[in-house]
Amino acid sequence: xxxxxxxxxxxxxxxxxxxxxxxxxxxxxxxxxxxxxxxxxxxxxxxxxxxxxxxxxxxxxxxxxxxxxxxxxxxxxxxxxxxxxxxxxxxxxxxxxxxxxxxxxxxxxxxxxxxxxxxxxxxxxxxxxxxxxxxxxxxxxxxxxxxxxxxxxxxxxxxxxxxxxxxxxxxxxxxxxxxxxxxxxxxxxxxxxxxxxxxxxxxxxxxxxxxxxxxxxxxxxxxxxxxxxxxxxxxxxxxxxxxxxxxxx
Numbered sequence: 001x002x003x004x005x006x007x008x009x010x011x012x013x014x015x016x017x018x019x020x021x022x023x024x025x026x027x028x029x030x031x032x033x034x035x036x037x038x039x040x041x042x043x044x045x046x047x048x049x050x051x052x053x054x055x056x057x058x059x060x061x062x063x064x065x066x067x068x069x070x071x072x073x074x075x076x077x078x079x080x081x082x083x084x085x086x087x088x089x090x091x092x093x094x095x096x097x098x099x100x101x102x103x104x105x106x107x108x109x110x111x112x113x114x115x116x117x118x119x120x121x122x123x124x125x126x127x128x129x130x131x132x133x134x135x136x137x138x139x140x141x142x143x144x145x146x147x148x149x150x151x152x153x154x155x156x157x158x159x160x161x162x163x164x165x166x167x168x169x170x171x172x173x174x175x176x177x178x179x180x181x182x183x184x185x186x187x188x189x190x191x192x193x194x195x196x197x198x199x200x201x202x203x204x205x206x207x208x209x210x211x212x213x214x215x216x217x218x219x220x221x222x223x224x225x226x227x228x229x230x231x232x233x234x235x236x237x238x239x240x241x242x243x244x245x246x247x248x249x
Contacts, residue, residue, distance in 0.1 A: 003240040003247075004028075004215065005035045006160055006186055006208035009060065010053050013043025014105040016221065017230055021060055027215040034237070037097065037132070037185045037244065039071035042105035048072050049148040050086055064156065070096035071130060073107050076114040084121050090214060091125045097246040098128045103144070104136025110157070114234060118143035119152045128156035129242050133171060133185060134164025144173040149178035156243050158183045162196070164190040175200045182243055184208035184237065190221045193235075197227050206243065 011018050019041065028036055038060060040053035055066060057070040070092040070223050090096040101110060101118050108114050110131055122129045133142040142163045149157050162183045163171040172195065175181045185193050186208040197204050211214040222235060243248045 001034045001237040002032065002207060002219075003237040003244075004033050005158070005183055005206050005240050006246070007036045007038050007170060007212065008041050008210070009038050009057060010041040010144050011040035011043075012105075015042070017041060024068075025064065027209075027212045031215050031219055032133070033215065035067055035068050035069065035247070036139075037071050039073045039100045040149050042073070042102055043192075045075060045078075047082055047086065049231055051144045054086070054090050054094060054096070057096075061095065066248075070094060070243075071098045071100050071156075074099040074101065074106050076101065076118050077106070084124075085115065089120050091246075092129055092149070095246075096127075097244045098122075098130060100130045100132075102132045103139040104132055107139060109139040111144050111146075115148060116151070117155075119148050119155055122153050122155045127246065128158060128161050128182075130158045132161065133159045134161045134167055140167075142167050144176045145181055146174050148175050149174075149181050151176075153240050154182055155180065156182045158243065159183045161186050161210065162192060163166055165189055165192065166193075168192040170194060172199055175204055182206065182239065185218060185222065186210040186214060190225050193221070194225055194227060197225075198230050199236075202227065202231035203242070205235050206240045207235050207237070 060068045072087045142159050163185045182204045182207045
């Protein structure tokens with residue numbers, strides 16, 4: 001089994017990008033991806049569009065049962081009641097399994113006031129948080145996750161992209177400081193991921209592509225890593241099944 005914990009659908013007003021349902025499903029079929037966790041792209045600033053983006057992903061879920069699950073993504077600088085209400089709707093009504101904080105696109109660090117509100121929401125709903133790390137310093141520094149992870153030990157935090165190479169050492173430090181911080185392999189390099197496996201174990205690492213055209217390269221990286229088959233299986237899906245506990249696996 002392969003679970004891709006980080007994919008997108010929609011139009012991004014931050015990075016000027018469009019990704020369609022056909023893009024995601026086409027790569028899933030091409031590379032035999034069993035499950036993809038799909039989140040909206042970024043730049044939206046109104047509730048109507050937030051809801052429409054999540055409803056679009058929900059339709060993907062209904063059209064592809066057991067293959068697609070949603071990750072909520074809402075700008076945390078809106079009214080608290082609006083933010084919490086929409087994420088709660090996604091989890092309790094639509095069956096979403098996590099929430100995303102894009103530290104760069106949302107201009108929000110996880111250790112800020114609004115970042116803490118995201119963590120609080122995740123704790124209330126018993127879902128993990130995917131947090132963008134890498135491009136977008138200083139809000140996207142992996143070490144910024146540590147205060148939040150210490151304040152909310154019941155929440156699982158995913159340092160997405162492992163710091164995008166330049167921040168890989170800081171990602172590893174964060175994971176050593178807090179055992180509720182995990183990471184994914186997207187936009188990283190194989191020898192850094194091998195180091196994570198050696199230092200903190202494959203039970204803290206997950207497969208992800210982020211961009212749909214990255215599915216093939218990231219699979220090649222995973223399959224070429226000099227790690228055990230047990231470690232490869234953990235990264236492929238077992239760790240994700242543990243972290244995203246609302247997945248019906």
